[in-house]
Amino acid sequence: MQDRTYTADAEPGDEVTVAGWVHEIRDLGGIAFLILRDTTGKIQIKFEKEEMDDDLVETGLDVSRESVIKVSGGVEEEPRAPTGVEVTPESLEVVAPADPELPLDPSGKVDADLSTRLDNRTLDLRKDDVQSIFEIRSGVLNAVRDQFREFDCTEINTPKIVATGTEGGTELFPITYFGEEAFMNQSPQLFKQLIAGSNVERVFEIGPIFRAEEHNTPRHLNEATSIDFEGAFCDHEDAMDVAEGIVKSAYEAVQENFGDELEALGIADEFEVPEGDFPRISYEEAIERINATGELDEQLVWGDDLSTPAEEALGQDVGGHYFITDWPSEIKPFYIKDHDDDPELSTGFDLMHPRMELVSGGQREHRHEKLIEGFEQQGLDPDQFEYYTKMFKYGMPPHAGFGLGGERLLMTLLNLDNIREAVLFPRDRQRLSP
Numbered sequence: 001m002q003d004r005t006y007t008a009d010a011e012p013g014d015e016v017t018v019a020g021w022v023h024e025i026r027d028l029g030g031i032a033f034l035i036l037r038d039t040t041g042k043i044q045i046k047f048e049k050e051e052m053d054d055d056l057v058e059t060g061l062d063v064s065r066e067s068v069i070k071v072s073g074g075v076e077e078e079p080r081a082p083t084g085v086e087v088t089p090e091s092l093e094v095v096a097p098a099d100p101e102l103p104l105d106p107s108g109k110v111d112a113d114l115s116t117r118l119d120n121r122t123l124d125l126r127k128d129d130v131q132s133i134f135e136i137r138s139g140v141l142n143a144v145r146d147q148f149r150e151f152d153c154t155e156i157n158t159p160k161i162v163a164t165g166t167e168g169g170t171e172l173f174p175i176t177y178f179g180e181e182a183f184m185n186q187s188p189q190l191f192k193q194l195i196a197g198s199n200v201e202r203v204f205e206i207g208p209i210f211r212a213e214e215h216n217t218p219r220h221l222n223e224a225t226s227i228d229f230e231g232a233f234c235d236h237e238d239a240m241d242v243a244e245g246i247v248k249s250a251y252e253a254v255q256e257n258f259g260d261e262l263e264a265l266g267i268a269d270e271f272e273v274p275e276g277d278f279p280r281i282s283y284e285e286a287i288e289r290i291n292a293t294g295e296l297d298e299q300l301v302w303g304d305d306l307s308t309p310a311e312e313a314l315g316q317d318v319g320g321h322y323f324i325t326d327w328p329s330e331i332k333p334f335y336i337k338d339h340d341d342d343p344e345l346s347t348g349f350d351l352m353h354p355r356m357e358l359v360s361g362g363q364r365e366h367r368h369e370k371l372i373e374g375f376e377q378q379g380l381d382p383d384q385f386e387y388y389t390k391m392f393k394y395g396m397p398p399h400a401g402f403g404l405g406g407e408r409l410l411m412t413l414l415n416l417d418n419i420r421e422a423v424l425f426p427r428d429r430q431r432l433s434p
């Protein structure tokens, strides 16, 4: 609408046409107020009943909450109005009426459970705090892209319909591809490696990953956003540096550009950009420290994966972001390289937030023969991966990378209780629509 003024831009003395949703109507008898809301904020529309056209007053005060209206009139200063100005309407059009029975209350006065909110996302997003999450999400992805460019990376897009899995066969969604068995991609892992092995060298991708996890937890999704990096001539230490830089860039961007949104979410006072280098703790030290907390019923032994309570115990002990390095080779995937001086130890690492894992990564096995051996050790058929392994015969440099869960980054950054709050339309065990 060309002649439309955003509520935030309406200045005393202006003649404006504002358009948006009916947030609230307060009828005080001789005078009534309608609060109109748009993407920039809210503005008060004043109805002085005795002095105004009856039809205009009636249309304005009969309209149901959340209807879309368009109001033209003069803007005046009014210290008692919520934003210090108000519009005296000369005309009012109901553009799209709303059913008075709303499935949730966008004014936020009545709480709705997450499931009702997700079923009615359009209405849910009319709330300042919910909208703020997605404004921040957009800003975080921007910041991450900028930071990857600073790191000389090229953005790539890899296929989401694929022939093989990479992260363990049980978590694949099968689909039929012209009569052939295919899968939704679990990770851009193999493709990003294939590109890092070309002259492009340093790549990143922000895209969906699909995991048929049975988990129904506050931190698992069946469709998530993976922020992936892969760099040629990088080792696992370099990949950790990049992961740390990317996570910090997200916090810095939020601190710098999203003060109002943090305020709307009620976390402006507690929000902090992580300071100093993230400690790098070996797996061996990690299990010792977890055991020493006494938080677990059973002591961990070398080779155990870290359970959620184990991660939580260590997270509390460390108190900030940290890496776990040098994992046992046997619990890391085939593409992770072992240390040259100790084949029991891998170059795999995880970047942890005190609440949960954010990143997995490592240096990759770039030697063709060793790679084939790795498939066999994990019971995988190397022939199925020939499209990938054959490129390791034509000059594959050492390389390393990582995958960072976009929603987990947001969830921990904004201290959200549930990962679903960081996705517009989450996919989980119970939810396939909207």
Ligand code: ATP
Binding pocket: 028, 029, 030, 031, 046, 078, 080, 081, 086
């Ligand atoms: P006034 O003479 O100040 O315009 P009024 O006598 O016409 O007010 P009332 O019906 O007495 O209107 O006001 C009802 C309530 O609305 C009062 O608490 C008053 O402070 C408040 N009020 C009046 N005008 C505004 C306004 N423009 N913005 C916000 N609140 C207002």
Ligand code: AMO
Binding pocket: 167, 186, 187, 188, 189, 211, 213, 219, 220, 221, 222, 224, 226, 228, 229, 357, 358, 359, 360, 361, 362, 401, 402, 403, 404, 405, 406, 407, 408
């Ligand atoms: P991994 O399987 O550990 O590693 O995944 C990387 C990161 O992605 C996020 N993530 C998820 N987030 C929400 N719901 C899920 N179901 C989910 N699964 C994963 C997590 C996790 O740390 N190819 C490797 C990465 C690499 O080595 O480059 C991989 O996919 O934050």
